Amino acid sequence: MQRAVIDSNRTSPFPSPPTNETPALCFSINSPPFNYTPTIASAYFSAVFSGLGLSSNLFALVVLLKAFxxxxxxxxxxxxVFLCGxxxxxxxxxxxTGSIVVSFHITHFNWRLLDPHCHFCNFFGMSMVFYGLCPLLLGTAMAVERxxxxxKPFSRSGNMSKARACYMVALVWLFAGCVGLLPLVxxxxxxxxxxxxxCFLNxxxxxxxxxxxxxFSLVGLLSxxxxxxxxxxxxxxxVRVCCRQDGAQRRRDYEVEMMVQLIFIMLIASVCWCPLLVFIAETVLRGEPLRVRYLLLWLRFATWNQILDPWVYILFRRSVLKRIYPRMDWSRGSILTLYTSVRKLTRASLGGGGLTPGAEAGGAETPAAES
Known part of the structure; x- marks a missing residue:
């Protein structure tokens, strides 16, 4: 998953297993030990990469819990709830995955000696599939919620509770786990x-x-x-709702904040994952030999998604945006007006009649609820 340097002129310090033994399935194509040039750079890069991602996600998780x-x-x-998930x-x-990769670059353990029955390799491959699909599926679930x-801000189906959001996160995890288990069946x-x-899918x-x-490719691309x-x-x-309001009342701060965060999450996921997903689909459909160089390149692109995701919330919060754009109208007085406009627009698109003033006021959330 991380960088390693291969040198055909250097030999591995690990002894090879007996040649008369049939290798397990996970070693039938690439059988260790490989020839390596052990370098400090590989272990250092893997440790820094994993440490940066872990610290970024941990910081974002703390900030999210406080906001929640x-x-x-x-x-x-x-x-x-979706962001926390x-x-x-x-x-x-x-x-x-990072702990396994860093351990390998430090010790250069032999997979066939450590894991002769492929249990550890299967776990690693399943983890790669599970933790790869989950961000894409969660992005889709967040898009559905928004x-x-x-x-439909005032319909019963449009108001998602915290419990329902937790169920959807659990459902995403369950679905991704089932996809990851397919090779085992x-x-x-x-x-x-x-x-x-x-280890990864063949x-x-x-x-x-x-x-x-x-x-794997189609689930990711369809998401x-x-x-x-x-x-x-x-x-x-x-945008249509905002354009119908007076210039001083056209922004609903939290709606804009959530939408900006979701757009950036989608863009990062697309840039990071599309090359790998398209590469896998193209390789298996054309029946071409696997180009390891491109697989490693696109995989490194995909791993950046786990590092960049938390920074979307860290950088695109209201408190940060207010400092960057201090002249923007972040007042909460526009919330009720914008909610009323959304309701009118929704009812008009559904062919409903007009709303009475009392119905409009009763259906909207109060500004205090957005704090």
Whole structure:
């Protein structure tokens, strides 16, 4: 998963297993020990990379928990639940995979001697799939929540409670876990990958490997496509609502904040994951030999997603945005007006009639609820 240097002129310090033994499935393509040039740089890079990601996610998680305790807005609370789930997932992904990779670069252990039955390799590969798909699926779940909250703010289905948000996060984890378990029930397989520091799904033309490669790629790509579509509709709706208001009352601060954070999360996920997902789908469909150089390159792109995600919330909070744009109207007096406009727009799009003043005032949240 991290960088390692391979030198064909250097030999491994580990003895090779007996040649008359049939290697386990995860070692059938790339069988250790490999030839390495042990360097301090590889271990240092892996440790710094993992440490940066872990500290960023831990800091963001602390800030999120404090914000969650202070907020009384239902929509903001559910959005913070999704953000906490995303940051926690990224933290655990870096902790699990990073600790194994750093240990390998420090000790250069032989996988066949340490894990002759592939249990450890299968766990690593399943972790890669699980912690890879979870951020993409959680991004889609957040896009669904914001789509319902912006386009149907007063409908019963548009108001997502904290408990319902927790159930959706758990459902995402369950679905990603089921996808990660597919190779253990016969669809695809996990293999040790060059340069020997990580395990991942086997990217090959065999029917089962092809099927699992397509499942992994399509789930990720469809998640990104759904996020893009839902976020686009949400942004257009929000802009239309804002443009109908007076210039001093056209912003609803928390709606803008959540939408900006979600857009950046989607963009980061797309830039980091699309190259790897497209590469896997293209390789298995064309039946071409695996180009290890590109696999490692796009994998490093994907791992940056776990580091950049927490900084979206750290940098794009209201407190930070107010310091960057002090002239922007961040007052809370516009909240009721914007809610009323959203309701009118939603009812108009559904073909409903006009609202009485009492109904408008009764359906909107009070400004105090957004604090």
């Amino acid at each position: 305790q202070r907020t009384r807005s239902r929509s903001r609370s559910s959005f913070l 995303l940051v926690f997932t990224d933290f655990m992904g870096l902790l699990v 789509f319902m909250g912006i386009n 016969g669809l695809g397989s996990y293999h040790l990958q060059i340069p020997g520091s990580w 990217i090959g033309p065999a029917p089962r490997d092809l099927g699992f490669g397509l499942v 990104l496509a759904a996020s893009f579509l839902l976020n686009t509709v949400s942004v257009v709706t929000l």
